[in-house]
Amino acid sequence: MKEGNKIFFCLLPGLLLFGNLAFGQRDYKDCKDHPFFTRMPNFYINDCKESDFDAFEFYDPDSQGKKKVKAEGEKYWIQYMIQDALRDKAPSPLQIIRNHENAVKKIGGKTYTYFVNSGGGDMHFRYTKDRLEVWGQVYVSTNGQSYMITLIEKGEMAQDVVADAKTMAADISASGKVVIYGIYFDFNKADVKPESEPTLKEITRLLQQDAKLRLYVVGHTDNAGGLDYNMKLSQQRADAVVKELASKYKVEDTRLKALGVGPAAPVTSNDTEDGKAKNRRVELVKQ
Numbered sequence: 001m002k003e004g005n006k007i008f009f010c011l012l013p014g015l016l017l018f019g020n021l022a023f024g025q026r027d028y029k030d031c032k033d034h035p036f037f038t039r040m041p042n043f044y045i046n047d048c049k050e051s052d053f054d055a056f057e058f059y060d061p062d063s064q065g066k067k068k069v070k071a072e073g074e075k076y077w078i079q080y081m082i083q084d085a086l087r088d089k090a091p092s093p094l095q096i097i098r099n100h101e102n103a104v105k106k107i108g109g110k111t112y113t114y115f116v117n118s119g120g121g122d123m124h125f126r127y128t129k130d131r132l133e134v135w136g137q138v139y140v141s142t143n144g145q146s147y148m149i150t151l152i153e154k155g156e157m158a159q160d161v162v163a164d165a166k167t168m169a170a171d172i173s174a175s176g177k178v179v180i181y182g183i184y185f186d187f188n189k190a191d192v193k194p195e196s197e198p199t200l201k202e203i204t205r206l207l208q209q210d211a212k213l214r215l216y217v218v219g220h221t222d223n224a225g226g227l228d229y230n231m232k233l234s235q236q237r238a239d240a241v242v243k244e245l246a247s248k249y250k251v252e253d254t255r256l257k258a259l260g261v262g263p264a265a266p267v268t269s270n271d272t273e274d275g276k277a278k279n280r281r282v283e284l285v286k287q
Contacts, residue, residue, distance in 0.1 A: 025083055034076050034151055036127075036134065037103060040096055042089075043080040046146070051075040056152050058135050059124045065113040071135040072273065073154040081146045093121040093140040096147050100138045101125075109134075119143055165205035168284065172213075177285040179267070183241060190236035192244045200241075203284065204249040214255045214287040217241050222276035223263040235260025241282060257287065 031048035033039055054075035057068040082090045094116045101111045101123060109127030116122075121140040126133070133154040140147040163171075163178070171178035182199030183192065192200075207213055219234035219241075238258035246253040263270070266279045 024085060025081070031078065034078060034149065036136070036151060037100065037149060039080055040091060040099065040147070042083050042086050043147075044083060045078055046081040047079045049075075049077045054152075056135070056137070056150055058126075058137060058152075059113045061110070061112040061124075061126060070273065071152040071154050072277075073133075073152045076151040076153075077148065079146065079148045082144075087145055090144040093117065093119070093144045096140045096144060097121040097123050097138060100149075104136075116140070163199075163202065165202045165209060168202065168206045169209065172284065172286050177283050180282040180284060183282050185237055185240075188233070190233065190240045192240050196244075200244060200249060203245060204251055206284075207251055207255060215257075216283075216285040216287055217245075217256055217258050218283040218285055219258070219260040220265060220279060220281050220283065221262050222279045223266070223270040224276065227262060230262035231260055231264075233260070234262045238282070 025044045025046075027045040028047050031045040033045075039045075052074055053072065055070050055072045056075060057070050059065050060067045060069040097114055097116050101114070104111055104125045104127060107127065108129070109125055111123055111125040114121060114123035120142070121138075123138045125136050125138075127136070128134075135152045135154060137150045138147060139150070163180070163182070168178045168180075180199060180203075183196045185191065185193060207215075217238045219236075219238035221230040221234050223230070235258065238260050242253060242256045242258045245251040245256060263279065266275075267281070268275045268278050270276050270279060
């Protein structure tokens with residue numbers, strides 16, 4: 001879980017008013033409840049999986065259960081099962097769904113589609129606060145004896161593969177520019193994050209290898225929010241990159257000029273989350 005989210009979650013009380021009673025079965029090794037929910041009584045964790053970056057399809061909140069949308073980010077999947085000795089006392093699927101629905105609504109989240117019958121149920125929800133956005137599904141099966149929770153803490157993938165100076169130079173030679181995805185900022189902020197260092201080092205190397213090269217550092221955003229705001233934000237981010245290269249990596253600032261063009265030059269459609277992520281970028285353009 002991301003550090004900022006840990007801080008947020010530790011301030012929340014358990015969202016369901018139930019704990020787990022100790023019967024025969026124990027939680028699967030290294031599995032634990034996600035801080036968003038405590039569990040239904042008398043259930044144990046049969047299996048779980050956590051991924052730093054993955055995707056899951058949830059029902060689109062605006063489609064009334066007719067379409068799905070993919071959310072990407074840190075993924076949690078937890079499967080709960082009732083203790084064997086209490087299978088005949090399992091809660092109804094409706095009881096499980098309602099408990100989770102009420103827990104989400106209690107903290108200001110929204111449940112936007114669900115179905116339930118005697119055999120099982122399915123509920124989708126979304127919760128947003130500040131920089132945190134959580135998408136979730138609660139899926140109930142086997143007449144309430146088992147349920148699964150899938151959560152996506154939405155975010156962008158940490159870029160492990162960074163274009164090196166040689167690749168950047170080749171792109172600039174071929175097209176006059178190179179697209180950079182390895183420079184990171186917090187949501188709605190213009191401070192360059194520490195994890196941008198590998199990319200900034202390669203840009204420095206690029207400039208060291210060609211003493212005559214001068215670049216426009218161009219900030220781009222997606223189309224979320226107002227035009228004036230995005231133009232200002234993209235300029236601030238471009239300025240921050242130039243400042244970082246000049247102050248920390250000793251690049252001559254006369255070789256760099258910052259420009260912000262906001263959402264005016266997308267590389268793809270902003271109609272999907274994937275498209276928006278690709279449009280949020282920095283480009284190095286040869287002067």
